[in-house]
Amino acid sequence: MLLHLFVFFILIFQCWKPVSSLSNETDRLSLIKFKESIYKDPYRIMDSWNSSTHFCDWHGISCSHKHHRVTHLILKRYQLSGTISPFIGNLSFLRIIDLQNNNFHGEIPKDLGRLFRLEILHLDNNTLTGEFPINVTSCSNLEYLAFGGNHLIGKIPMEIGSLHKLEVLYLLQNNFTGQIPTSLWNITSLIFLSLDANNLEGTIPIEIGQLKNMTDFEVGGNKLSGTIPFALYNLSSLAYIILVGNHFNGRLPANMFSNLPNLQLLALGGNQFSGRIPTSIVNATMLVGISIGGNNFAGQIPNLGKMHDLSILELSDNSLGSNSSKDWEFLNSLSNCSKLERLYLLQNNFGGHLPKTIGNLSTKITHLDLSQNQICGRIPMELGNLINLMLLDIQMNYFSDMIPNTFGKFHNLQYLSLMGNKLSGEIIHFIGNLTQLFHLDLSYNMLEEKVPASIGNCESLQYLDLSQNNFRGAIPIQLFTLSTLSILLNLSHNTFGGDVPNEFGNLKNIGKLDVSHNQFSGQIPQTIGDCQSLESLFLQGNFFQETIPISLASLKGLRYLDLSQNNLSGTIPKGLQDVASLEYLNVSFNMLEGEVPSKGVFQNESAISLVGNNKLCGGISKLELPPCPTKSNGQRKHQNLKLVVSICCVIAFILLVVVGIYYGRKISKKSSSSSPTIDMIYKVSYQSLHNATNGFSVDKLIGSGSFGSVYKGSLESQEVVAIKVINLQIRGAHKSFVAECNALRNAKHRNLVQIITCCSSIDYKGNEFKALVYEYMVNGNLENWLHPTTENPNHQRLLLLDQIINILMDIVSALNYLHYEYGQPLIHCDLKPSNVLLDDNMVAHLSDFGLASLLSIVSVVSNETSSTLGIKGTIGYIPPEYGMGSEVSMQGDMYSFGILTLEMLTKKRPTEDIFNGGHNLQTYVKVAFPDKLLEVVSPTILPQELEHIVGVSGDISENMMQIHPNVEKCLHSLFKIGLTCSMESPHERMSAGDVIKELNSIKSFFPF
Structure with a gap:
């Protein structure tokens, strides 16, 4: 019997073993098939899936x-x-x-x-x-x-x-x-139901009450409508209710919160709810966030004092309050909320005096917005107790009297807006302490006396508006040391006086400058031409004298210029007609004389104003100005004599050149005509570059491009450089070398990579050798930051939204310089992430001009030459018109910039495999634009300040965006730039100047 049992178990084991092995083999083969379907593995995770180890x-x-x-x-x-x-x-x-x-x-x-x-x-x-x-x-x-x-x-x-x-x-x-x-x-x-950010319709039925275990109910960002069934409020396990951005309506039940003891987040914003906030909210003691903005709630804010974990209270854009001091009774209870960080009460009906109890709020509060209400009286000194404020906005109220000196405690304040009140007195007692400010708006008040020199301590300031006050005296020199001022400096409608100092030109990054309607006198400084980012300049209504500075013509991005109502004399600088971006010019009511130019902005009579200058003449016929007087006979003879002398000089010069060329050819049999630029740049020897790179060692190789390889090296001067060695075996490489020399020999801009020297020599084997030596960029190229891998040094570092904005500004500033300020328009032709280099401060520099073309040269080449140019650029970034034979253009560069912008925001390359069959990066974004951008934006670029709200898992991120409306607005504007620049029709694309203006606007409302 035992023997039979033994044999039976042996047979069972033998039958089982192959079945098990077969099943294991099925698993292994299935995993191999899974691996085969993966074509990109940047972290090489799948390397361990090999036959040497068990699956x-x-x-x-x-x-x-x-x-x-x-x-x-x-x-x-x-x-x-x-x-x-x-x-x-x-x-x-x-x-x-x-x-x-x-x-x-x-x-x-x-x-x-x-x-x-x-x-x-x-x-x-x-x-x-x-x-x-x-x-x-x-x-x-x-x-x-x-x-x-x-x-x-x-x-x-x-x-x-x-x-x-x-x-x-x-x-x-x-x-x-x-x-x-x-x-x-x-x-x-x-337990958890999240249907956010879809296109769902219909209502929430009463059957939702059956989900007794549910803790998270998230349906924000849909098209749902109707009233919310009371059954939802009976789900006592609920911790998160997110209904934002739908069409829900009706009143909230008075006892709504009686059965919600575990509620942590209530987000109802952007609907059509009305009525009062239920007083039963006192029972929801676990609440961390309340967001009900953008509805029609009215009445008073109930007692919130038992919510000890409350961090965010967002009640903006409702009808709360009754324009009386009674509106602030809730503050007494709110002082118990020791974890409160953000309080948004803007655009309501709060009135009366702001009570001193505002100073009893949590010292953890970083954002306080009371703007666009009916608040009056003095700003309580106790507000200064909120020492960790980063944003304080009380604009568009009726505050009066002086700004409390306790504002000097706001050492972390970054955004301060007090505009549109009735504030008076000085700002000397607090302004110098706000060293972190990037946005300061004190406009439309009654502030007075001088602007203190201590304003120079605000070294992060980008936006400063002091207009419509009673400031007087000279502008402090320290204001012009703020190189960060890039968005706005508005000092208009005050009584500033004296001469404008030459330090004016230090504001090289300023976009809009308005000092109109003051009492400035003297000459407009020539240094104004150093403000190369200027788009709007308003100097009207002062006492400026002498001539209009000719340096204004160097402001190639200038769009609006108003010099009216001054005492300016002389002629209108003829160079202003060459400022292609200029859309509006007002020089009326001065003492100008002479001929009015007839090109550029002067061709449009509705774009210029010349009235009040009785000695002007000429110009286009529509201006109806008198003709300019003809020259006398004596003048003509003098002119003829000058002409004869000039012609003789020219003939003599030509003869000298011919003789020089003749003897020059005798001296050297080798013509240098094929490389006209090389001799104009200081050259370095092959030996120096060989030594600098340890014989062009592989460990010095940092990249490769279309026409060569790039090495890191150290010259004899110990200067670390990037050395681009041209591969002359590649067709077009020699031409690329000359093109890059031509492009960069005279180009000087902070956002262009600078060529240091070049080498045109013979290597140790007797072969022709050519190389270019550039500045070395510590942070590599943008490609490695957007698409990191384990092979590049930045694979663990990410670009955030503010960095992306700055990098885009750097790139488009370089394009604006090349297109409009370089002299002849220079087209880059190959804008892509790998050609954008980042220095140690993350400032972007445009590089690789091997395909660059001067527009004036391209426009006159013969048909034969044009046909040999081929399609310039890189697949994915080439504008569609290039593929149809069109010549390169500034609009072509802007197309590449648009694609680059979309790539930075989505972290998607335009050549990814998902883009096929007519589907591309633009259509990928267009489907989500403008309402569903959070579906396509890379979550890694969002500001770190949103981390406690924007979870990586996406639990509540998209639904809480209304707490940060400026982030959403910023994304909308950036995606719009990308889509507009990459339009199929070149004429519909934005210019570089337009993009700069839009990016400056984005910076003005970006909160981080």
């Missing part, structure tokens, strides 16, 4: 101990690109699939429906397309289903109700339409 030991794989079958597939946040292989459906023991935060595209395979053991399916934050895979609803053991942050379309299927064990459903940031399926309300196990 259970591969990275991201876990197996069961008993059968050695795959149970976990976890490869999140590795930037993997590819499709999800259908062979994944053969891993029948899988319990967890986590592929979130990668670049998987294509449809979700239906084969996932065969994974009956599957419990967690994490595919969020990829670029998956197609409809919701109905087959997945067959995975009856699913507890966690996350498809958020993809591009899924269609309706959420009714079959989803069959997932009776489902606890988390995460479908936000897709393009789902239709109504929320009624079967969803039958999944009583649901």
